[in-house]
Amino acid sequence: MGEMTYRERxxxxxxxxxxxxxxxxxxxxxxxxGLAERKARNxxxxxxxxxxxxxxxxxxxxxxxxxxxxxxLGTTLxxxxxxIGTVTERLKKEPGVGKWKAQRSxxxxxxxxxxxxxKKPEDYDVVKFMVEDTVYEADYFPIEQAERWLxxxxxxxxxxxxxxxxxxxxxxxxxxxxxxxYAKYRDKVEELYRVIEKKYEKIYKIAAESPADAVMFGxxxxxxxxxxxxxxxxxxxxxxxxxxxxxxxxxxxxxxxxGRLDGLKELIAKCPQxxxxxxxxxxxxxxxxxxxxxxxxxKVILVGFPGSVYALGTEAVRKHIIDLLRSVIPGDRLGIExxxxxxxxxxxxxxxxxxxxxxxxxxxxxxxxxxxxxLG
Amino acid sequence: MIEKKYLDALxxxxxxxxxxxxxxxxxxxxxxxVHPVTAVTDGLAAGLKIVGEKFEDRECFLSELVLAAEVMxxxxxxxxxxxxxxxxxxxxxxxxATVKGDNHDIGKSLVATLLRISGFEVIDLGIDVPTETIVxxxxxxxxxxxxxxxxxxxxxxxxREVINGLKAAGxxxxxxxxxxxxxxxxxFAEKIGxxxxxxxxxxxxxxCIEWVR
Numbered sequence: 001m002g003e004m005t006y007r008e009r010x011x012x013x014x015x016x017x018x019x020x021x022x023x024x025x026x027x028x029x030x031x032x033x034g035l036a037e038r039k040a041r042n043x044x045x046x047x048x049x050x051x052x053x054x055x056x057x058x059x060x061x062x063x064x065x066x067x068x069x070x071x072x073l074g075t076t077l078x079x080x081x082x083x084i085g086t087v088t089e090r091l092k093k094e095p096g097v098g099k100w101k102a103q104r105s106x107x108x109x110x111x112x113x114x115x116x117x118x119k120k121p122e123d124y125d126v127v128k129f130m131v132e133d134t135v136y137e138a139d140y141f142p143i144e145q146a147e148r149w150l151x152x153x154x155x156x157x158x159x160x161x162x163x164x165x166x167x168x169x170x171x172x173x174x175x176x177x178x179x180x181x182y183a184k185y186r187d188k189v190e191e192l193y194r195v196i197e198k199k200y201e202k203i204y205k206i207a208a209e210s211p212a213d214a215v216m217f218g219x220x221x222x223x224x225x226x227x228x229x230x231x232x233x234x235x236x237x238x239x240x241x242x243x244x245x246x247x248x249x250x251x252x253x254x255x256x257x258x259g260r261l262d263g264l265k266e267l268i269a270k271c272p273q274x275x276x277x278x279x280x281x282x283x284x285x286x287x288x289x290x291x292x293x294x295x296x297x298x299k300v301i302l303v304g305f306p307g308s309v310y311a312l313g314t315e316a317v318r319k320h321i322i323d324l325l326r327s328v329i330p331g332d333r334l335g336i337e338x339x340x341x342x343x344x345x346x347x348x349x350x351x352x353x354x355x356x357x358x359x360x361x362x363x364x365x366x367x368x369x370x371x372x373x374x375l376g
Numbered sequence: 377m378i379e380k381k382y383l384d385a386l387x388x389x390x391x392x393x394x395x396x397x398x399x400x401x402x403x404x405x406x407x408x409x410v411h412p413v414t415a416v417t418d419g420l421a422a423g424l425k426i427v428g429e430k431f432e433d434r435e436c437f438l439s440e441l442v443l444a445a446e447v448m449x450x451x452x453x454x455x456x457x458x459x460x461x462x463x464x465x466x467x468x469x470x471x472x473a474t475v476k477g478d479n480h481d482i483g484k485s486l487v488a489t490l491l492r493i494s495g496f497e498v499i500d501l502g503i504d505v506p507t508e509t510i511v512x513x514x515x516x517x518x519x520x521x522x523x524x525x526x527x528x529x530x531x532x533x534x535x536r537e538v539i540n541g542l543k544a545a546g547x548x549x550x551x552x553x554x555x556x557x558x559x560x561x562x563x564f565a566e567k568i569g570x571x572x573x574x575x576x577x578x579x580x581x582x583x584c585i586e587w588v589r
Contacts, residue, residue: 092479092504094477107530108530109477109528109530112479114479175482176442176481176482176485179438179439179442179443179446180442180443180446182439183393183395183443184395224438225438225482227437227438227439229437230439259558260558283561284558284559285558306559307528307529307559308529308532308558308559308560308561308564309561310529311529311532311533311559311561311564312561312563312564312567316563341528341529341559342528342529342530343530
């Protein structure tokens with residue numbers, strides 16, 4: 001097999017076929033610009049670029065942002081004023097937000113929502129109005145532009161927000177409060193869930209018709225926070241609906257499952273996603289990679305290299321990646337992401353790219369031994 | 377015997393997650409003259425303990441543990457005024473904080489709940505807590521244990537700063553430091569000089585119990 005381009009390597013793997021090497025890539029939003037990045041990319045590191053495929057507006061909602069002493073020091077108060085009432089949320093923004101990529105701070109952290117928009121039962125009605133009022137319009141320029149710029153250097157993915165129930169749990173209510181609301185005001189929770197679910201059909205269709213190769217739910221799933229009952233009742237139907245629409249247009253469906261997945265592993269096996277992205281085996285997750293590969297036979301797994309290993313230094317990084325390669329022989333249905341949670345030092349990018357440049361498929365014990373020996 | 381009836385009702389309402397039921401049970405228990413401390417320890421806390429044990433054995437979910445704790449709070453709001461001037465006996469005192477720059481709350485709050493179920497006094501300093509505030513709290517409140525949480529690899533180094541701050545203030549020897557959060561590994565905990573890395577909330581609380589035994 002001849003050398004594939006980075007794009008071919010990633011796409012071949014995403015489609016469940018054997019590429020020439022294990023694809024290694026970094027997400028665009030965390031990609032530094034400089035010498036180490038250039039060296040790593042010259043060796044084997046591709047680019048994974050998630051871009052929006054629509055613009056949204058709420059024609060009957062005023063959004064007012066306030067900063068300063070009257071809104072709470074160090075935070076931004078956002079008011080959503082609708083004809084039926086107002087909800088507020090409070091954000092904490094670190095230095096760099098709005099000046100770096102994708103609303104990330106200099107150290108790559110998104111604004112913290114320290115007070116969420118749904119706090120009491122009445123807020124559900126206001127947020128329901130906002131969801132119903134939202135207008136989505138296709139806008140493929142960001143994807144087309146990224147595809148032109150990247151060429152064969154990587155892939156562009158149409159990005160979708162959290163799935164409907166995750167939107168409620170993570171973004172609008174907050175997980176512990178969600179549990180309480182779900183027990184006390186289930187009708188309200190379910191009514192809003194159904195409205196979001198219905199509304200999202202539009203963005204699934206927009207994403208499916210986009211020029212991107214694949215569509216991704218940024219779901220941040222964690223099996224300790226989302227129990228199997230909730231997952232089965234509210235998450236899986238949304239995935240199935242989205243997958244039907246996306247698959248009809250010949251696109252792949254990817255989900256960002258970066259948490260502990262052991263408690264949901266059997267259910268995930270039944271989900272229609274083609275690719276599980278940001279998978280974290282131990283030490284950060286609780287499901288070993290080999291077990292996940294064996295259990296999810298019809299899925300591709302993209303492993304997020306664990307930040308906790310980066311924190312231990314270069315030797316630990318080298319050992320972890322070699323051990324990982326040994327655990328996945330022959331290395332099919334697998335890709336490796338430089339990080340899904342933080343910026344990566346130059347030194348670590350170079351270590352990973354040096355090793356993964358040599359990870360031609362199929363892997364064997366002898367091949368991994370040889371890679372290890374070549375490191376000296 | 378009569379007291380048992382009221383304590384059972386308190387306990388059952390907690391593990392059945394009944395918000396209204398627990399308030400009614402608490403009111404009835406107080407009216408019947410049940411000792412308020414007993415109502416808390418042998419009623420509400422006993423109910424929460426059952427849910428905590430089930431959670432530990434993976435027989436119930438985090439959502440249920442959070443709910444049970446919330447139901448207990450409802451019951452406490454009725455009983456609390458009756459226990460003025462009295463003290464609930466505690467196993468020990470723990471200061472908890474999510475370190476500076478990190479606004480994650482769920483893990484730390486879960487540990488706080490489990491510690492309270494287990495009989496500890498918990499001083500929860502909250503999230504994004506500066507090192508100086510944590511060191512000051514240890515100096516003033518003299519806990520046996522300090523628990524630090526971080527969920528980001530970029531904030532983990534703050535744990536080292538706290539430990540160094542304790543050393544500089546001459547407080548390190550008097551307090552056990554336990555660290556946790558999904559990116560925090562055993563190796564990292566050793567490297568920064570913590571006493572223990574909690575593999576999860578339950579294991580962390582068990583370690584705290586072992587320390588004060």
